[in-house]
Amino acid sequence: AQSVTQPDIHITVSEGASLELRCNYSYGATPYLFWYVQSPGQGLQLLLKYFSGDTLVQGIKGFEAEFKRSQSSFNLRKPSVHWSDAAEYFCAVGRTHGGSQGNLIFGKGTKLSVKP
Amino acid sequence: GAVVSQHPSRVICKSGTSVKIECRSLDFQATTMFWYRQFPKQSLMLMATSNEGSKATYEQGVEKDKFLINHASLTLSTLTVTSAHPEDSSFYICSARDVSGGRGTQYFGPGTRLLVL
Numbered sequence: 001a002q003s004v005t006q007p008d009i010h011i012t013v014s015e016g017a018s019l020e021l022r023c024n025y026s027y028g029a030t031p032y033l034f035w036y037v038q039s040p041g042q043g044l045q046l047l048l049k050y051f052s053g054d055t056l057v058q059g060i061k062g063f064e065a066e067f068k069r070s071q072s073s074f075n076l077r078k079p080s081v082h083w084s085d086a087a088e089y090f091c092a093v094g095r096t097h098g099g100s101q102g103n104l105i106f107g108k109g110t111k112l113s114v115k116p
Numbered sequence: 117g118a119v120v121s122q123h124p125s126r127v128i129c130k131s132g133t134s135v136k137i138e139c140r141s142l143d144f145q146a147t148t149m150f151w152y153r154q155f156p157k158q159s160l161m162l163m164a165t166s167n168e169g170s171k172a173t174y175e176q177g178v179e180k181d182k183f184l185i186n187h188a189s190l191t192l193s194t195l196t197v198t199s200a201h202p203e204d205s206s207f208y209i210c211s212a213r214d215v216s217g218g219r220g221t222q223y224f225g226p227g228t229r230l231l232v233l
Contacts, residue, residue: 036224043122043209044160044224090159103150104211104222106159 002027004093006107013081014115021076021110023091032094033074034104035065039087047089050074061085086114118144120212122225129200130233137195137228139210145190146212150222151183154207166193200232 003026013019025031032051036044048059055067065076074091088111092104119142129135139149147168152160164185165173172185182204184196193212197204207229211222 034221041207041227041229043120043226044211046221046223049221103162103165108159 002031002093002105004091004105004107006089006091006110008110009108010111010113012113012115015083016080019076019078019081019085019112021089021091021112023074023076023107024072025074025091025093026072027093030069033065033067034092034094035059035063035074035076036090036092037061037087038090038109044090047076081112081114083114083116086112088112118212118214118221118223120210120223120225122208122210122228124228125226126229126231128231128233131201132199135197135200135230137197137208137210137230139193139195139212139225141191141212141214141223144212144214144216146193146214147190148213148215149187149193150211150213151185151193151195152209152211154209154227156207160209163195168193197230200230202232205230205232 005024007022034049035047037047038044047063048057050057050067057065063078067074088109090109091107121140123138149166151163153163154160162175163178166185166187168187168190174180182198187193207227209227211224213222
């Protein structure tokens with residue numbers, strides 16, 4: 001079965017420091033991978049996605065993610081974090097089996113706190 | 117970019133009443149929309165897949181008679197929580213799949229906070 005693991009529940013980084021949020025997936029074929037960000041009380045905003053091609057994907061707000069098939073990973077990175085990046089981050093894989101074909105399976109999320 | 121709206125953003129109702137939540141894709145057509153439920157500090161849990169012009173597909177454990185879904189047009193899906201109880205209080209989020217790009221990226225609405233007293 002497809003699944004997504006975000007090992008870090010909560011990460012705190014200093015403003016201006018680099019960031020890497022981990023995501024591992026379980027899937028038998030080439031997955032469709034997504035990163036979303038959620039601010040408190042809000043819906044989800046798409047940061048970036050990977051379908052195929054170049055394994056380094058650029059997204060909005062200065063984020064990027066790298067698909068590594070050998071490690072079944074799709075880690076999110078940002079070279080310099082801003083205070084406004086504090087939010088909850090969800091990694092998701094596109095589901096291609098079962099009744100909800102094309103639906104997303106989400107990881108449990110990583111909460112990012114940014115200290116001044 | 118693709119925009120999805122939800123209405124209302126927040127609703128408080130009495131136990132036993134029904135509540136309707138609307139999900140609209142504003143600048144694209146969506147043959148498929150999804151309804152999620154999110155408990156505090158937890159991830160999103162898929163409730164059902166809403167298909168335009170046909171019956172919704174419910175996930176295991178979700179009562180279809182309690183959570184009625186209607187997807188009457190390519191831009192609107194509604195979720196009705198019937199005979200709501202306090203345990204139905206939650207954050208409900210919809211998403212709409214934009215298939216114009218060929219791969220069906222999902223765009224999410226801002227969510228609806230439901231509180232049942």
